[in-house]
Amino acid sequence: MALTPKNELSREEKRAKQESAQQEALLREVDDAVRQSDAQAFLDRWGKPLLGLIILALVAFAGYLYWDSRQEAAMERDSETLVGALDQIQAGNLDSGYDRLEELAAGEGSGAAVAAKLMRAGIAEQRGDTDEASALFKQIAADDGAAPAMRDLARLRDVALNYDAMDSADIVAALKPLATPGKPYFASAGELVAHAYLDQDKRAEAGALFAQIAKDQTAPESVRSRARQMAGVLGVDAIEDVEALLAEQGVERESAVGEDAAVATE
Known part of the structure; x- marks a missing residue:
């Protein structure tokens, strides 16, 4: 009588595997049907609004x-x-x-x-x-x-x-918000406000504003030069770096000192 190989599955085991595979296939079919049913129900309810x-x-x-x-x-x-x-x-x-x-x-x-x-x-x-x-x-x-x-x-x-x-007070009221360092039109607005201050005999305020304009590196040099002169007339020092100023104007330090000494001796 021939013996069954050890790796050969018994008839009962084969049957059990087939039944398990059939159950899994059936469950998948049921799951697919449920999903299709849910999807259909969802589309029936929300399809038109979504569309x-x-x-x-x-x-x-x-x-x-x-x-x-x-x-x-x-x-x-x-x-x-x-x-x-x-x-x-x-x-x-x-x-x-x-x-x-x-x-x-x-x-x-x-x-x-x-x-x-x-x-x-x-x-x-x-x-x-x-x-x-x-x-x-x-x-x-x-x-x-x-x-x-x-x-x-x-x-x-x-x-x-x-x-x-215009009245000087109206000029100050209109432009003072613009005459602030850092504002785009500070130099131009500040110059007008400073002159309005002079019309009001507010020399200290005018001198301080002219000095700020003179020190503003973003302002046009022509405006800074005028402001520097006006600040000097009003007794306010608007020069931060003498050497840099002389270099900008193309004046040598020695010649400037000599001119000042000559003026002092006259």
């Missing part, structure tokens, strides 16, 4: 792309208008440049519209129409939608334009 949301998202995205393309096209047109007007102004055709900016300046809220108004105000000032220039500067300064730097520039230009006709 509506997807459609809305696609429409919104398409709308954004359209709006973005329109905005880009509008920016290109505005840039072309500004450049064309600037070319006319540089060529001396002030009236033509002024007219080119009319439609763009009539817009609200955009940086290009504010720039167009500033350019028209500058043209009006060059043509001697100070009333129109001042009105445009005031519009920009009062425009909450304009960039702060543009509003400050318009306020500064308006005060400079009407300085002689």
Whole structure:
């Protein structure tokens, strides 16, 4: 009688394995059916709302792309208008440049519209129409939608334009917020405020402000030089580094000392 090999499975073990495999297959089928049923139930309940949301998202995205393309096209047109007007102004055709900016300046809220108004105000000032220039500067300064730097520039230009006709207290009130070290227009605004202080006989305040302007490395050298001279007249030392100042002005230390000595002996 032949013996069964040790590695050969018994009939009962084979049957048990087959039944286990069949049960696993059945469980998978049941699980798949349950999942399909759940998915179908979910789609029956939420399918239409989800489809509506997807459609809305696609429409919104398409709308954004359209709006973005329109905005880009509008920016290109505005840039072309500004450049064309600037070319006319540089060529001396002030009236033509002024007219080119009319439609763009009539817009609200955009940086290009504010720039167009500033350019028209500058043209009006060059043509001697100070009333129109001042009105445009005031519009920009009062425009909450304009960039702060543009509003400050318009306020500064308006005060400079009407300085002689303004009360010194009004000048200080209008420009003092700008006459602070670190502000973009500190030197120009500070110079006007300092002169207004002199009109009010506030020599100490004027001298201190002139000294601050003279020491401001970001200010134009012409403004710093005037401020340095005014500070000296008012008895305020505005020179931090004598050697650096002499070097900037191309004066040698020995010659400067010799000149001072000669003045002292006269």
